[in-house]
Amino acid sequence: EGLFSCWNTSLRGTIAHKQLVCHAACNGELYSRPFIESFEETPMLLAVLTYMSYGILTIFGYLRDFMREWKIEKCHTAREREEQKDFVPLYQDFENFYTRNIYMRIRDSWNRPICSVPGATFDLVECSSNDYNWTFEYTGRVVKDVINLGSYNYLGFAENTGACATAAGEVTVKFGVGVASTRQEMGNLDRHEELEKLAASFLGVESAMVFGMGFATNSMNIPALVGKGCLILSDELNHASLVLGARLSSSTIRVFKHNNMQSLEKLLRDAIVHGQPRTHRPWKKILILMEGIYSMEGSIIRLPEVIALKKKYKAYLYLDEAHSIGALGLNGRGVVEYFGLDPKDVDVMMGTFTKSFSAAGGYVGGRKDLIDYLRTHSHSAIYATTMSLPVVEQILTSMKCIMGKDGTTIGLSRIQRLAENTVYFRRRLQEMGFIIYGNNDSPVVPMMLYMPAKLGAFGREMLKRNIGVVGVGFPATPIIESRARFCISAAHTKEMLDRALDVISEVGDLLHLKYSRHKVLPSLDRPFDETTYEENEE
């Protein structure tokens, strides 16, 4: 299996290359701007070394487990109550092998508590561990002014001063924080309806509805749209909430390769031609589930092609813009605006308020009949408590700011700033020789580390130099593709980014992370376009 996935990754590298060329040739007319996305092939030596490192970790894991079994080593895991020892175990011990023996070694890289606004910089609660990450102690000290490359604060609205915070504060004093009822019972305030109207006009759709949690927006609304006898075509890298929603809907789910239009088209054709399995009855409807920006890969959906396909095969498109709304497009209207398309071509426009709006919750936008149906049938509208009012206010104010309705150009300049920061940061990293995944315009920047040990080391070394980054490893990524992920924000100044880049370069040299074999010519002064991006295969 190891060899197989190794093959897969290298295959993906070549495919990405080919698609680059293919685009200009065949589907170029669908795109209004160059679509440059790269997934550089994993170097073979690195793949082998990464597998070896997992091998060593596994051998040591078994050794340690053996020692714990024989009480040579102290076992830190929580134990079952004595009274319930003869119950069926709540979870299998081997299920936790990975957690106990690999994750535990680098656990300090996650869940670091912060104690300030998650803005361009933040303050971290210092913690230390005396037992190799089994337990943490808070030293009482605070690590001040760490540059934040981890939060999804794309437009920099995570603020405790300014228009949004003031407005939310006023509402808090007047309304309180809770609602204590559901939309359909006694929890439908005029503020919620106002937000829905504004969201609809922001998205350019007929109507919209908002929900209290982004995750639940997916998992509680997809079951209202499709059911038995329907087919869901889901991208292989879709977020857990989409997967859960699809599962709860009890429709048939088929998975296509990430952002791969050939794979999607094949599934669509086969589905219509062959109908449902065994009975061969035609499907009632086909729903394509995709995200705008994929937060682990930094890739952007090939929306023009997806829309062409969906029209050709009469399927419906559910687009999750959790990361792209606010972060893409000249006016921050997301991936639809980025490609210059019509929002009416997307049947279900879903997104969250957690990221660009620095609030909480999610929305669904679309035709009026869709939203009317959700008002009457969404699980969330009937069974879940309504969105908190200060949160509503935060979204209202930040959305008005993005739309320029507050009479300033703050929103617009933040969108531009984010786009500039993104392009600059990505280009500099590529020039330094790191392997960077994803689209050139995506503010999520995954940088490949491959080895699990480097994942931990990178996070720690960066933090030592006062920069907070996020690492992602198995099971969120394929086992050998551990990566660091930077989230660029409009709040980052050029100085901050430069400092971060210098530190990344320094740590990159220390840990030997500059894996890229594609030479990128440094091009500091010229504006970024496809001609400055030259690759030489070595």
Add this chain to the structure above:
Amino acid sequence: MLKTVVLHNVLMETVIRRRRSDSVKMAAGQQWVLVEMVQAFYEAPAYHLILEGILILWIIRLLFSKTYKLQERSDLTEKEKEELIEEWQPEPLVPLVPKDHPSLNYDVVTGPPSHRIIVNGKECINFASFNFLGLLDSERVKLKALSSLKKYGVGTCGPRGFYGTFDVHLELEERLAKFMRTEEAIIYSYGFATIASAIPAYSKRGDIVFVDEAACFSIQKGLQASRSFVKYFKHNDMEDLERLLKEQEIEDQKNPRKARVIRRFIVVEGLYINAADICPLPELVKLKYKYKVRIFLEESMSFGVLGEYGRGVTEHFGVNIDDIDLISANMENALASIGGFCCGRSFVIDHQRLSGQGYCFSASLPPMLASAAIEALNIMEEDPGIFRVLQDKCKHMHKALQGTPGLKTVGEPLTPALHLLLENSTGSRTNDLKLLRAIVDYSLDRQIALTLARYLDKEERFLPPPSIRVVVTVEQTQEEMEKAAQCIREAAVKILK
């Protein structure tokens, strides 16, 4: 196709016949030597050799080609495929909702959703929101939330793992654990997602869950996500539960090896939101140890309501909280904030930090909402008399509603959210709902805000009968409760005649 099969048979026969004659020769002449064999080969006529050669090639081909191509029969030409694709007409994405659908147009609240509430422009006393302890209006809670907002802003911009953990989250978890007297607590950013994520974190495919029929929708969704076997027992019927447990025991004896890996759970609510009564927890605990089943307890309605100190149904019955494997509740009712939590022993709870989907993959709770919940806990701890007040008011309301003509009061005296059911159903759910809605509208005109209990008719496993919800909070005065009961009585007399 048929032709090739026939040809094949004929050729095979020739081969076999030839081989047989060869072997006869071999048996007859014992002195066959290699040279003679070669000689015979030379002597054979050319057509014979060619035929043999073709035969050998044919056999090789047969060996290496696929014998059956099932799809070949049904293979459609590209043109046929195009036609099928052209012909296919999907159903519309959603069916059209009729303009007069009972839940299409929501009641609109203007101003704060507190004790005095403006519904559809009418100022009313709130008998509909689950703001049991009145903490939604508490100045202390509001100010604490405000100072938190001034420190942290609103959003967290990330899940717990990726810099979405704030010091107030840790504080709230610690406080909740301490309040409930358990080892550990974990918070979720949405009440509905709490138990719906907790169940599938433990119960997997092949495991068995015993559930009360009246279980709320979020439990049902959690069960569906877990893909476990679900066995429903009659509401609060311990005999029925024991019957199911015994059945399972017999099943286990048949296959003891399998039985050793099947996890079993009982999922119940402390105070049922749909039935407004309390679960018989002491009996459940007995069954737990007798049949070695774990208990998950959903306490959204009973947390901050039942018990001397508001710890819920365990305190109400004096059950040792360690006997319950997992307690989950939302912070949206009594605590009047947003979100939910699970608590229990670290052995159980810690597992959710890596496998609770709603915990790992969702943005964390806005810190100001966590701060509000902390302050609400402070108030609950400082003034435990509040629970007594609430319980007395619940009893009072329960009593006042007895004997309403045409309406049946469902629920125990201690319940803060009662249901009013029609005594005589019209036989159609739609008409029943219309009648009840008329009562709600009548009351709204007379400053009493009530609401219908809403359900998804087609999605509920056991659809509760249509009802009006009557919620009791500590802020309601005796007179207001009397007035509400009087108003409902008048409406019932007028509308149900």
